Amino acid sequence: xxxxxxxxxxxxxxxxxLAEQQRDDLAAFRYYVETMWFREQRSSAELDALVDRVAxxxxxxxxxxxxxxxxxxxxxxxxxxxxxRLARGLDRPPGAVAGGVVNRAAGARNGEWGVMxxxxxxxxxxxxxxxxxxxxxxxRDYPALTPDFLWLMEPILAGAGQCPIIFNVVExxxxxxxx
Ligand code: SF4
Ligand code: SF4
Numbered sequence: 079x080x081x082x083x084x085x086x087x088x089x090x091x092x093x094x095x096l097a098e099q100q101r102d103d104l105a106a107f108r109y110y111v112e113t114m115w116f117r118e119q120r121s122s123a124e125l126d127a128l129v130d131r132v133a134x135x136x137x138x139x140x141x142x143x144x145x146x147x148x149x150x151x152x153x154x155x156x157x158x159x160x161x162x163r164l165a166r167g168l169d170r171p172p173g174a175v176a177g178g179v180v181n182r183a184a185g186a187r188n189g190e191w192g193v194m195x196x197x198x199x200x201x202x203x204x205x206x207x208x209x210x211x212x213x214x215x216x217x218r219d220y221p222a223l224t225p226d227f228l229w230l231m232e233p234i235l236a237g238a239g240q241c242p243i244i245f246n247v248v249e250x251x252x253x254x255x256x257x
Contacts, residue, residue, distance in 0.1 A: 081253045086139045088242050090147055097239030104235045104248070107257055114255070115228055126224040129247065132254055133223055136246045146205035147240050148220055154194040156180060160214035161192070164201075167212025223247060 087093055097104070115125060161180055165172040176182075176192075179200050185192035194200065194214070201208045207217070221241050223234060238245045251257075 081256075083135070083253055084246075084249050086136065086242075086246050087249070088140065088145075090145070090242070093242055093245045094239045097245060100238075104238060107248070107252060108231045108235055110257060111231065111255060112228070122226060122228040125228045126226070128254060129223050129227045129251065132250045133243070133247050136243060136250065140242050140246070143205055145242060146202060147242075149202045149205075149207065149217075150198040151240055152197055152220075152237075153184075153188075154197075154199060154214055155188075155190045155216050156185065156192040156194060156214055158191060160216075163212045164209055164214070167209040 087096070111125070114120075115122075161172050161175055164179065165175040168175060179195055180192045181195045182192045199207075201213075207213055221234065221237060221244050222230075223244070227234065234244060235248060238248050
C-alpha cells in the first residue's frame with residue numbers, strides 16, 4: 079500500500095527536539111533495518127540504492143546555505159591535502175592557514191592528522207563557507223549517507239538532530255521500510 083511521505087522539516091530547533099525525543103526510536107529503527115537485511119540476506123548495495131532514492135526526494139528541498147549547522151556544530155577531520163587546498167583557496171602559505179585554522183593537537187587526540195579549529199569552523203562567514211570551492215574533503219562528503227549505509231547507520235543516525243538532510247531522509251526511510 080502506498081504510504082504518504084512526511085513533509086520536509088527544516089526548522090533546526092524542531093529537528094533537534096524531535097531527534098532527542100526519538101533517540102530510542104532511532105536505535106530501534108536501526109535494529110529493525112539491520113535485522114531485516116541480515117535475515118533476508120539482502121545486500122548492502124540494495125539498501126544504498128533505496129537510501130539514494132529517498133535522499134533524491136529530500137536534498138533538493140534543503141538549502142545548506144540557509145542552514146550551515148554542520149559547520150557550526152561538528153568537528154571537521156583534516157588530512158594534509160585539505161590544508162594545501164585551503165591555502166591555495168585562501169591565497170596564503172600552508173603554514174599561515176595551519177596557524178589560524180587547523181588544530182593538530184585535537185586531531186591527534188582523536189587519532190586524526192588534524193581537525194579544523196572550533197566548532198564553529200573559523201571559515202564560516204554567516205552561513206557561508208569562506209573557502210567553499212577549496213573546502214576539506216570531509217565537508218564535501220557530509221552527510222555521506224552512502225555507500226555502506228547499512229554499516230554506518232549508527233553514526234549517521236546520531237547526526238539526525240543536527241542535519242536536516244539526515245533527519246528527513248531517515249523519516250522517509252522509516253515510511254519506505256514500513257517502520
Ligand atoms: S571549511 Fe567551509 S564547509 Fe567546511 S566546516 Fe568550515 S565553513 Fe563549513
Ligand atoms: S549538510 Fe546538513 S547540517 Fe550541513 S548545511 Fe546541509 S542540511 Fe545543514
